[in-house]
Amino acid sequence: MDGDFPPFPLEKSRVAIVGVGLMGGSLALALRGRVAALYLADPDPETRALARAWGLGDTVAAHPEEAVRHADVILLAAPIRAMLEIIPRLAEWVHHPAVVMDVGSTKVAVCRAFETLPPRFDPIGAHPLAGKTHQGLSHADPRLFAGRTFVLSPLPRTGPRAKGFAQTLVTLLNARPVWMAPETHDRLVAFTSHAPYLLSLALTLAAPGESRAVFGPGFESGTRLAGSSPRMMLDIMMTNLDAVLEALEAVETVLEQARVALEQGREADLYALFQEALERHRKWFSA
Amino acid sequence: MDGDFPPFPLEKSRVAIVGVGLMGGSLALALRGRVAALYLADPDPETRALARAWGLGDTVAAHPEEAVRHADVILLAAPIRAMLEIIPRLAEWVHHPAVVMDVGSTKVAVCRAFETLPPRFDPIGAHPLAGKTHQGLSHADPRLFAGRTFVLSPLPRTGPRAKGFAQTLVTLLNARPVWMAPETHDRLVAFTSHAPYLLSLALTLAAPGESRAVFGPGFESGTRLAGSSPRMMLDIMMTNLDAVLEALEAVETVLEQARVALEQGREADLYALFQEALERHRKWFSA
Numbered sequence: 001m002d003g004d005f006p007p008f009p010l011e012k013s014r015v016a017i018v019g020v021g022l023m024g025g026s027l028a029l030a031l032r033g034r035v036a037a038l039y040l041a042d043p044d045p046e047t048r049a050l051a052r053a054w055g056l057g058d059t060v061a062a063h064p065e066e067a068v069r070h071a072d073v074i075l076l077a078a079p080i081r082a083m084l085e086i087i088p089r090l091a092e093w094v095h096h097p098a099v100v101m102d103v104g105s106t107k108v109a110v111c112r113a114f115e116t117l118p119p120r121f122d123p124i125g126a127h128p129l130a131g132k133t134h135q136g137l138s139h140a141d142p143r144l145f146a147g148r149t150f151v152l153s154p155l156p157r158t159g160p161r162a163k164g165f166a167q168t169l170v171t172l173l174n175a176r177p178v179w180m181a182p183e184t185h186d187r188l189v190a191f192t193s194h195a196p197y198l199l200s201l202a203l204t205l206a207a208p209g210e211s212r213a214v215f216g217p218g219f220e221s222g223t224r225l226a227g228s229s230p231r232m233m234l235d236i237m238m239t240n241l242d243a244v245l246e247a248l249e250a251v252e253t254v255l256e257q258a259r260v261a262l263e264q265g266r267e268a269d270l271y272a273l274f275q276e277a278l279e280r281h282r283k284w285f286s287a
Numbered sequence: 288m289d290g291d292f293p294p295f296p297l298e299k300s301r302v303a304i305v306g307v308g309l310m311g312g313s314l315a316l317a318l319r320g321r322v323a324a325l326y327l328a329d330p331d332p333e334t335r336a337l338a339r340a341w342g343l344g345d346t347v348a349a350h351p352e353e354a355v356r357h358a359d360v361i362l363l364a365a366p367i368r369a370m371l372e373i374i375p376r377l378a379e380w381v382h383h384p385a386v387v388m389d390v391g392s393t394k395v396a397v398c399r400a401f402e403t404l405p406p407r408f409d410p411i412g413a414h415p416l417a418g419k420t421h422q423g424l425s426h427a428d429p430r431l432f433a434g435r436t437f438v439l440s441p442l443p444r445t446g447p448r449a450k451g452f453a454q455t456l457v458t459l460l461n462a463r464p465v466w467m468a469p470e471t472h473d474r475l476v477a478f479t480s481h482a483p484y485l486l487s488l489a490l491t492l493a494a495p496g497e498s499r500a501v502f503g504p505g506f507e508s509g510t511r512l513a514g515s516s517p518r519m520m521l522d523i524m525m526t527n528l529d530a531v532l533e534a535l536e537a538v539e540t541v542l543e544q545a546r547v548a549l550e551q552g553r554e555a556d557l558y559a560l561f562q563e564a565l566e567r568h569r570k571w572f573s574a
Contacts, residue, residue: 129503133572151501178500188498195493196509199486201564202541206482206534211475212571213465214438216416220572221508222483227568230561237549237557247493248546252539254489259535262524270524274517277488281514284499285420285507 005164010172012036016071018064018086020051021229022132023103024077025140028056030173041067047137065093073165076102080109080235087113090121099162101126101169105193105232107153107182109239114155122162125153125182127189128175133227143174150175153182190243193225195251197233198244200225292451295386297459299323303358305351305373307338308516309419310390311364312427315343317460328354334424352380360452363389367396367522374400377408386449388413388456392480392519394440394469396526401442409449412440412469414476415462420514430461437462440469477530480512482538484520485531487512 014037017024024042028051031038040057041064042048051060061067064086068074074090076083083102087110090100100123102110107125114123130148132139150170154163170177203219204226237244254273261269301324304311311329315338318325327344328351329335338347348354351373355361361377363370370389374397377387387410389397394412401410417435419426437457441450457464490506491513524531541560548556 129501131504133568149501149503180500185501188495188501191490191494191498192501192506193503196490196505198542198545199490199538200509201545201561202538203478203483203486204564204567205541205560206537207478208475211478213467214416214436214472214475214479215571216436216480217418218483218512219479221511222487223568223571224508225505226564227572228561228565230558230565233561234554234558238552238554241549241552245546245549248542248549250493251486251489252542252546254492255485255535255539258485258488259532259539262528262532262535265525265528267521267525271517271521273492274488274515274520277491277513278515278517280491281420281510284502284510285514 005160005167008161008165008168010035010165010168013072014039014070015073015075016041016064016067017057017075017077018042018067019076019078019082020047020056020060020137021077022135022137022139022144023128023130024075025051025056025137026130026142026144027075027077027103029140029142030145032056034172037070039067039071042137050137065089068098069093072096072098074098074100076100076104076110079229079231080104080106080239082235083110084113084239088116091118094121096120097122099124099165101162101166103128105189105236106240107151107185111153111155111182115157119157122157122159123155124158124162124166125155126166127151127153127185128173129193130175131228133224135227135229135232145173145175148175149178151178151180151185153180153185186240187243187246190240190247191250194236194240194244195247197225197228198248199251292447292454295448295452295455297322297452297455300359301326301357302360302362303328303351303354304344304362304364305329305354306363306365306369307334307343307347307424308364309422309424309426309431310415311362312338312343312424313417313429313431314362314364314390316427316429317432319343321459324357326354326358329424337424352376355385356380359383359385361385361387363387363391363397366516366519367391367393367526369522370397371400371526375403378405381408383407384409386411386452388449388453390415392476392523393527394438394472398440398442398469402444406444409444409446410442411445411449411453412442413453414438414440414472415460416480417462418515420511422514422516422519432460432462435462436465438472439464439466440472441466473527474530474533477527477534478537481523481527481531482534484512484515484523485535486538
């Protein structure tokens with residue numbers, strides 16, 4: 001799926017961003033001044049007030065229709081199930097050709113919704129693997145994506161214009177494009193993001209209050225994902241349920257193996273397990 | 288247990304550091320030039336070669352006896368069960384009064400061993416909650432402890448000299464002293480450090496190789512602890528088994544609760560769980 005597509009004329013394009021939280025806001029900061037017009041929409045009044053205070057868009061609306069109706073490019077950066085409600089309405093709101101990209105954390109559900117759009121839309125799924133502990137527009141940063149993986153999930157119908165936009169955007173953000181089918185993406189991020197969130201949550205909720213006195217860097221990194229938005233995480237979980245349960249089961253199997261070895265004092269087995277984890281970790285992160 | 292003790296004359300003291308890995312090496316870097324003499328011991332030839340190349344100690348020996356025999360202060364920074372072998376030998380090797388402190392990650396086992404030392408020794412347990420993904424002297428850093436919690440676990444027999452040394456050292460390192468009984472410490476760090484290590488290991492071992500394409504910051508932070516030394520972790524686990532199993536069970540109970548809610552599609556329960564984790568996380572880390 002990888003390849004070189006015609007460069008996309010960003011500077012001549014009117015771009016809508018629907019959802020101006022950490023992701024949408026960071027995209028807006030990166031695109032500001034590089035596009036013909038930037039139309040923003042967010043249902044949260046405080047977010048809109050901040051966007052206006054920053055002079056972030058040419059327009060800042062409450063309703064997505066106002067942002068998308070004159071846009072050549074529509075960037076959807078809302079919680080996944082909000083996007084699943086918005087996508088079927090695009091045909092009513094937009095009557096000219098438009099590239100549509102979402103940046104949601106699961107890809108199968110949104111890409112299925114994209115398939116139902118009329119042919120004037122050129123849709124592509126995306127998922128930037130960038131994040132911060134703290135959510136919301138106030139933490140947005142145009143460099144959020146620099147050096148990060150930016151997954152691109154084209155549909156069979158995705159045309160060179162959407163692919164060209166995707167490549168141009170990823171280059172602008174200094175991100176690393178990874179082209180991947182929606183199903184593959186969702187199965188793998190269950191292991192690398194959704195199960196880790198659930199473990200982070202479990203660590204956070206299991207720790208007794210008095211343990212705060214001995215929080216160290218290990219606990220901070222281990223619980224970082226528990227600071228994610230509940231609405232965002234619920235949408236992720238509910239649109240990737242089978243893969244999440246599969247990943248969770250795989251993690252629980254290893255945990256169980258460690259627990260039994262601990263209970264039985266099987267030190268050689270524990271050491272082998274610890275050593276295997278260290279070797280993988282080194283291979284992955286020591287480069 | 289907190290209080291003000293007579294300042295300890297570091298500059299007149301001969302200090303031994305047994306074990307010159309990340310912890311011992313960072314302590315040596317912080318103490319270098321501020322003590323009358325610095326005697327180092329480490330069983331690893333490469334570590335000793337690096338310590339000599341850095342001019343890190345007045346002497347660098349393979350055997351702990353050579354480091355401790357003329358020392359006024361003995362800092363033990365070896366794996367816990369190596370320290371449990373060394374402590375009973377101190378009485379043979381050292382015939383003058385000496386402060387003894389360990390910096391191991393569990394406190395009960397070492398403090399019990401300290402109790403058996405002859406009265407000329409003034410022992411105190413310690414645990415700096417500082418770490419790095421990468422271990423070993425080559426990653427040592429005198430600023431490793433700055434701003435970090437430094438748990439101090441005095442024994443009933445611990446005198447003002449050892450307490451004064453502990454306070455002086457913690458001040459020198461710009462760390463934050465937290466006085467805590469060994470039993471309390473071990474129970475709480477099982478939640479904040481040892482269970483998180485096991486979860487980090489489980490995430491690392493459960494992730495399929497191909498998932499590397501979608502590693503993001505969440506996976507990196509969630510698996511950071513899997514890079515810990517297997518020998519160090521095994522000693523930690525085996526000297527804190529009951530507390531680790533208790534913490535692991537508490538974590539698994541929350542995970543199970545989340546898994547069942549996912550399977551049954553109980554969104555309101557999931558949202559409540561996610562929201563509770565977010566609120567705790569904010570309370571802990573947003574200050």
